[in-house]
Amino acid sequence: MIELHLLILAIVVSFGFVFSYLAMKEHDLLKALALSSVQSTFFALGFYILAAPDIVLAYLAIAVGAYTALVILAISKTERYEVGE
Amino acid sequence: MKRDVVVAVSFLLAFLFIAYAVASKNVLGLGGTDLRPLGEFYLSHAFAHEGLTSHSPEVVTAIVWNYRGFDTLFETFVFFLAIMGALSVLRLDEEQLKQARELEATMPHRQMDLIVRATTKLVVVMIVSISASIALHGHLTPGGGFQGGSAMAVAALLLFVAFSKFTLERKGLTLGHTISAYALGLALILATVLAPVFLYGGRVLQINLLPGETGLFNLDVGEYTAVTFGFLTIFLILGIPEWIFKVVLRRELK
Numbered sequence: 001m002i003e004l005h006l007l008i009l010a011i012v013v014s015f016g017f018v019f020s021y022l023a024m025k026e027h028d029l030l031k032a033l034a035l036s037s038v039q040s041t042f043f044a045l046g047f048y049i050l051a052a053p054d055i056v057l058a059y060l061a062i063a064v065g066a067y068t069a070l071v072i073l074a075i076s077k078t079e080r081y082e083v084g085e
Numbered sequence: 086m087k088r089d090v091v092v093a094v095s096f097l098l099a100f101l102f103i104a105y106a107v108a109s110k111n112v113l114g115l116g117g118t119d120l121r122p123l124g125e126f127y128l129s130h131a132f133a134h135e136g137l138t139s140h141s142p143e144v145v146t147a148i149v150w151n152y153r154g155f156d157t158l159f160e161t162f163v164f165f166l167a168i169m170g171a172l173s174v175l176r177l178d179e180e181q182l183k184q185a186r187e188l189e190a191t192m193p194h195r196q197m198d199l200i201v202r203a204t205t206k207l208v209v210v211m212i213v214s215i216s217a218s219i220a221l222h223g224h225l226t227p228g229g230g231f232q233g234g235s236a237m238a239v240a241a242l243l244l245f246v247a248f249s250k251f252t253l254e255r256k257g258l259t260l261g262h263t264i265s266a267y268a269l270g271l272a273l274i275l276a277t278v279l280a281p282v283f284l285y286g287g288r289v290l291q292i293n294l295l296p297g298e299t300g301l302f303n304l305d306v307g308e309y310t311a312v313t314f315g316f317l318t319i320f321l322i323l324g325i326p327e328w329i330f331k332v333v334l335r336r337e338l339k
Contacts, residue, residue: 013100058232061232061236
């Protein structure tokens with residue numbers, strides 16, 4: 001009834017979900033960025049299982065490379081630790 | 086803390102339930118293996134070499150640049166507008182750029198480890214060749230101009246981190262050069278889009294009139310250049326440290 005690739009998809013995307021939760025709860029912005037890259041990698045695997053290789057190629061380069069660099073540049077212009085609460 | 090965990094777990098459960106309902110029970114009617122008429126049209130026409138063809142076995146690229154070509158064309162314009170917007174917010178004129186360069190020269194010189202630099206050199210060569218193969222084979226295999234261009238921008242970023250921005254600027258990767266290369270890529274895209282009108286009397290973006298796969302190949306190469314150098318332009322201007330910006334802008338006030 002449940003096919004193997006759908007099961008792998010569910011596991012991979014759940015891992016991505018967990019990592020996005022961890023990234024949101026992290027107060028060190030650089031660590032949050034690393035966690036969000038891990039989440040993007042899991043989602044890229046999910047896209048691959050969904051047979052969308054075009055998206056995988058763009059998504060990995062943007063989410064792990066360009067997005068991370070842009071956010072690091074933004075963090076370098078402000079503070080590294082989130083404060084408050 | 087406890088409330089967060091409850092929220093996260095309930096989101097996860099709802100998400101799994103929806104995924105299960107869509108994938109196994111087919112509640113939205115998205116499943117099934119039969120082709121819809123539109124999909125059949127794309128599959129039968131993309132590589133047909135007659136009629137509304139794209140001369141391309143890669144149907145995704147054919148859709149992105151031919152059947153839905155205007156979407157991608159305007160997406161390129163939106164990317165252009167975003168980059169021009171960022172440039173006009175963060176602009177520095179000739180004199181100010183010179184001041185910024187002088188201030189950068191006074192910063193303490195730091196260097197990455199030999200291991201990091203040597204590894205980066207090897208990895209960058211690999212990324213550049215893979216990005217070229219993604220972009221130049223865009224009409225044959227998965228990938229295309231945007232994918233290849235963003236991979237290429239990542240390679241440049243690695244150089245940026247391992248060797249510093251100043252080294253790259255000394256080697257000729259200055260703001261003026263990247264903007265010129267970006268304009269060149271956009272010009273290639275525009276030329277390919279308008280070529281059917283002037284050469285064959287067709288319509289804008291009717292690239293199936295061009296001989297063979299020239300249309301898709303040119304558009305991929307143009308997008309590759311445009312995306313690579315568009316990203317690089319932004320990284321070069323954002324890479325100027327904040328205090329230099331402040332010093333230069335304060336001088337402007339005086």
